Every structure is written in structure tokens, then in C-alpha cells.
Amino acid sequence: MNAARVHAVLVAGVDDPRRIAQWRDEPAALERLGVAPDALDLDTLHKFAGLAVKVRHNNLRAEFALSFRLMSAAAIEIDLFAAYAMQRAASGVPYAASVPQRAADLVDFALTWLDAAQPAQALLRDMLRHEHALARLGPWHVPAPAAGAARAPRIAGTAIVEEFDCDPRDVAAIAYRPAPDFAAVERGARRLCFWRNDGGEIAIVELDAFGQYLVASLDGERSIAQLARRLGGGRATIGAVRRALAAFASIGLVELPA
Amino acid sequence: MRRFESDPARTRLGLAYGPSALAYLDDNPDGIDYLEIPFEQLRHAPALAAIRQRIPLVLHCASLSVAGNVPPSAATFDAVASVARQTATPWIGEHLAFIAAEDADDPAAEPTTLSYTVCPQLSEESIERVAANLATARARLGDVELIVENSPQYFDVPGSTMGMTDFVGKVAQRCDVGLLLDLTHYLITCINTGVEPRAELERWPLERVVEVHVSGLSSQSGVAWDDHAMPAPPLVFELLDTVLRRVRPRALTVEYNWSPTFPQAILAQHLSRLRGALDAA
Numbered sequence: 233m234n235a236a237r238v239h240a241v242l243v244a245g246v247d248d249p250r251r252i253a254q255w256r257d258e259p260a261a262l263e264r265l266g267v268a269p270d271a272l273d274l275d276t277l278h279k280f281a282g283l284a285v286k287v288r289h290n291n292l293r294a295e296f297a298l299s300f301r302l303m304s305a306a307a308i309e310i311d312l313f314a315a316y317a318m319q320r321a322a323s324g325v326p327y328a329a330s331v332p333q334r335a336a337d338l339v340d341f342a343l344t345w346l347d348a349a350q351p352a353q354a355l356l357r358d359m360l361r362h363e364h365a366l367a368r369l370g371p372w373h374v375p376a377p378a379a380g381a382a383r384a385p386r387i388a389g390t391a392i393v394e395e396f397d398c399d400p401r402d403v404a405a406i407a408y409r410p411a412p413d414f415a416a417v418e419r420g421a422r423r424l425c426f427w428r429n430d431g432g433e434i435a436i437v438e439l440d441a442f443g444q445y446l447v448a449s450l451d452g453e454r455s456i457a458q459l460a461r462r463l464g465g466g467r468a469t470i471g472a473v474r475r476a477l478a479a480f481a482s483i484g485l486v487e488l489p490a
Numbered sequence: 491m492r493r494f495e496s497d498p499a500r501t502r503l504g505l506a507y508g509p510s511a512l513a514y515l516d517d518n519p520d521g522i523d524y525l526e527i528p529f530e531q532l533r534h535a536p537a538l539a540a541i542r543q544r545i546p547l548v549l550h551c552a553s554l555s556v557a558g559n560v561p562p563s564a565a566t567f568d569a570v571a572s573v574a575r576q577t578a579t580p581w582i583g584e585h586l587a588f589i590a591a592e593d594a595d596d597p598a599a600e601p602t603t604l605s606y607t608v609c610p611q612l613s614e615e616s617i618e619r620v621a622a623n624l625a626t627a628r629a630r631l632g633d634v635e636l637i638v639e640n641s642p643q644y645f646d647v648p649g650s651t652m653g654m655t656d657f658v659g660k661v662a663q664r665c666d667v668g669l670l671l672d673l674t675h676y677l678i679t680c681i682n683t684g685v686e687p688r689a690e691l692e693r694w695p696l697e698r699v700v701e702v703h704v705s706g707l708s709s710q711s712g713v714a715w716d717d718h719a720m721p722a723p724p725l726v727f728e729l730l731d732t733v734l735r736r737v738r739p740r741a742l743t744v745e746y747n748w749s750p751t752f753p754q755a756i757l758a759q760h761l762s763r764l765r766g767a768l769d770a771a
Contacts, residue, residue, distance in 0.1 A: 238649050
């Protein structure tokens with residue numbers, strides 16, 4: 233087989249993994265390009281395309297250190313990025329030039345691809361969202377225009393609320409062990425509010441279901457009464473909302489109208 | 491400006507450029523002898539070359555596609571030559587691989603270029619192609635020495651007529667070129683092609699080795715993969731000891747450069763271990 237043709241086929245497959253799928257379905261198409269179908273390991277070529285895409289995402293590692301560690305420990309980096317290479321090729325959209333957008337695209341894909349029923353992959357789903365939230369509030373934070381006086385309860389600064397199946401902070405404790413026992417991480421719903429105050433400080437506030445719903449509902453427009461109605465309650469709910477908001481305001485998370 | 495000084499009696503120890511290497515250098519200004527820096531990074535961020543005020547540089551390159559059929563542009567050759575002069579690199583380490591190829595459907599169309607090097611067909615045809623490409627590159631790059639680095643092999647490349655060791659040996663002989671022995675690439679190739687690495691190393695043209703690379707690997711989906719975010723496995727150190735018993739390379743580069751959070755403790759521990767191996771050799 234002519235080297236130039238073989239190299240052309242390898243490059244075509246790595247550049248657009250849909251070609252690999254096509255050759256798998258129709259070996260004659262590969263033969264027409266000058267490569268004997270039984271001479272090329274298409275599965276490994278596809279995974280190699282995943283390696284190339286993985287390396288292109290090395291610039292996310294600073295903000296996603298634990299996510300990459302989990303991917304590696306769970307031995308799914310190559311499969312994940314091979315699948316991602318296929319998805320991006322199918323979308324026809326090039327990889328984003330900006331690091332934050334490249335991260336957002338990868339996280340969006342990974343959350344659909346990862347199997348939440350697999351313990352290690354469930355942890356990775358949580359860790360990706362955890363580190364993504366911290367990155368968006370930290371190095372990638374885009375300041376919002378200055379707001380006027382509060383007319384309704386609102387977040388003081390920027391907040392991202394996420395619900396997890398574990399506390400991602402617990403995962404850090406085991407992530408760098410030689411053979412992490414992911415199954416040992418305590419599971420259960422955890423609701424975390426990632427909060428950047430107007431001074432640029434970042435904190436993580438743990439919420440209950442009520443607090444999660446309430447914080448997620450704050451838009452600076454809804455009054456306390458409207459927030460209570462969204463919760464489906466009457467006077468008693470208004471009182472609960474008022475007390476919860478006062479508690480959030482006491483730690484600076486929420487700004488109440490004067 | 492610092493310059494890499496070759497010493498036939500001493501192998502220099504360096505790190506591949508990256509955030510973890512810079513952090514190590516900040517804490518240990520005399521801990522390494524040089525930084526190996528990719529041409530591609532210097533091309534897009536020329537100001538990086540200022541680091542030469544702190545430490546000598548060795549140039550690494552993935553743009554010359556020496557085992558391919560699509561040559562780099564004249565602008566790329568000129569840029570490599572310019573960066574080589576600017577860094578005063580003792581040599582340019584280039585992958586024995588390709589990054590571009592003709593369009594699979596229409597050879598007359600624009601070639602396709604990847605961002606990652608690919609292991610070539612291991613054949614006499616490729617050896618002749620490497621010889622022609624190296625002759626061109628040498629003419630374009632002037633006096634700076636070119637050495638070539640063995641690729642990691644992940645799958646059998648169709649049309650190959652020999653294994654990697656024979657391919658590298660024949661390239662070295664045919665082209666009279668020095669070698670950059672990437673021990674992790676070597677081990678990956680052995681694992682993926684079912685070759686026993688200790689015995690195979692006896693067949694390697696070690697007398698041609700100018701520089702050695704050490705990095706990590708990971709095993710996923712039944713294949714060993716290059717992974718500069720992982721520490722080198724013990725077998726790589728063992729193979730290095732074998733190499734050092736036979737030859738004295740001019741440089742030994744540790745490539746832990748994919749992750750800015752690579753543990754500094756492991757980096758320091760491995761550098762200490764490598765320094766010990768060099769001193770004992």
C-alpha cells in the first residue's frame with residue numbers, strides 16, 4: 233500500500249472520525265482509497281483521534297485538574313474524547329478558540345455522554361460541574377454591569393446553584409490515591425451554591441431543597457410575595473421565605489430591598 | 491543569554507516547557523540544566539524566548555512532518571530556522587512522524603494538517619521519504635543539527651514492512667541522523683505491538699542517541715497511550731539505566747508538561763532519581 237495514500241487515510245480519519253464510522257460500515261469505501269480494510273484497526277484509529285482531541289484540551293487542565301484526574305483514574309479519557317471528536321465532527325462546529333467556551337462545550341458533551349449509573353462517571357459528572365462553576369466565578373468571571381438599588385430580593389454578586397450526587401469536595405480527598413475507591417464516596421443529594429460576592433471572594437454555601445429553589449428563583453424582580461407564590465404557599469410560606477432570605481442576607485448572599 | 495553547553499562526559503538534565511516546569515524552576519533555579527521548548531509555542535508567543543536569560547533552551551518541533559509526503563511551507567522552514575537561531579538551540583528534535591497528508595479523496599485538493607503527529611508507515615518507501623525530507627530540511631535550516639524522535643505506535647500502520655526498531659535503525663543509517671530516544675514512546679510501541687521491551691532495546695541503535703525523553707503513559711481501552719500528565723512508570727527508569735550503561739546521551743528531558751498541576755513532589759523526586767542514574771552511569 234502506497235505510503236502517501238495510507239497517510240492520507242489516517243489523517244482523514246483523525247481529522248473527521250465520521251469517516252472511520254463510514255469505513256466501518258462500508259469497508260469498500262476504505263478499499264477505494266487504497267487501504268485494505270483488514271489492514272487498519274479502525275477502533276484504535278478512532279481512539280487515537282480521541283487522544284489528539286484530548287491533547288487539544290490540555291489548556292483546560294488548570295481549572296479542571298480534578299476532573300482530568302478522575303477521567304484518568306477511571307480510564308475513560310480516551311473513550312470520552314474519541315466520542316467527543318465524533319460529536320464535534322458531526323456538528324461541523326470547530327473547537328472554540330476561547331478557553332471558557334471550549335470548557336463549556338466539553339462539559340455540555342460530557343454530561344450527556346457520561347453514565348450516571350457508573351460510580352466513577354457519576355463522580356466525574358459532579359466534578360466537572362463543580363470545577364466549571366468555580367472557574368466561571370473565578371478566572372473566567374465576567375463582571376455584570378453595576379446594578380441600581382434593589383427593588384426586590386437579589387443575589388449580592390453572582391451565584392451558581394448545582395445539585396450533586398455527592399459532595400465534590402470529598403472527591404478531592406481520594407482523587408490522587410493510586411487506586412481511588414470511588415464507590416467509597418458518600419452518595420446522596422447535595423445542593424451547593426457557588427457564590428462570588430461583589431468583593432471577588434468565592435464561597436460555597438450548602439443549601440437544603442427549599443434554599444436551593446429560593447436562591448435559584450431570585451432574579452431581582454420577584455417580590456417576596458411572588459417568590460412565596462412560586463413555592464405554592466400562602467402566608468406561612470411568605471414567612472418562611474422572609475426568614476430564609478434574612479438568613480441569606482445575614483451572610484451577605486442576598487441583598488434585600490431597603 | 492544562556493546557551494546549552496554540550497559536555498561529552500556529562501548528560502544534561504532538563505524539563506519540557508510548561509507551567510509545572512516553570513514552577514519547579516522558580517523554586518530550584520539550579521535544579522535543571524535546560525528547558526526544552528516547542529517551536530510551535532515560540533512561533534505563536536515569541537516573547538517566551540526571553541526565558542533564555544534564565545536557562546538554556548533546546549528546541550523541540552512537530553511541524554516539519556519529516557516522515558510525510560506534504561512538506562512544510564517555506565514560511566514554516568524560515569520560522570524554524572529563525573527560532574533556532576534565536577534560542578541558540580544545540581539541535582532541533584523533530585518527530586519521526588507526519589502531521590499533514592494529501593486529501594484522501596482528491597490528491598489535488600489542499601492537504602489536511604492535524605494538530606498532532608502521526609506514526610508513519612514503517613517501510614522502505616517511508617525511509618526514502620524521510621531521507622529526502624531531511625535533506626531538504628537541512629538545506630533550509632542551515633547549520634543547526636536535526637535529530638529525529640521515535641513515534642509511539644498505537645496500531646499497525648497499513649503497508650508497514652518492518653517494526654519500529656528496524657525503521658528507526660534504517661532511518662539513522664540511511665540519513666546519518668542523530669536520534670531522540672523517547673523511552674515512553676518506545677515502551678508504548680512495545681506494549682502495543684507485543685514486543686518485549688528489554689530484549690528489543692538491545693537491537694536499538696543506541697550509539698545514535700543524542701537526547702532521551704522520559705514521560706508517562708496510561709493504559710485505556712486496551713491500548714497504551716502517551717500521557718505527559720502521568721509520571722513515568724518504573725520500567726521506563728529501568729530502560730534508561732540500560733541505555734546509560736551503553737551510551738552517554740547529551741541530554742535527558744523529562745516531559746511532565748501536559749498538566750499545570752503535575753505534583754511538584756513527584757517531579758522533584760523523579761528528577762532526583764534521574765540525576766542519580768546519570769551520576770551512577
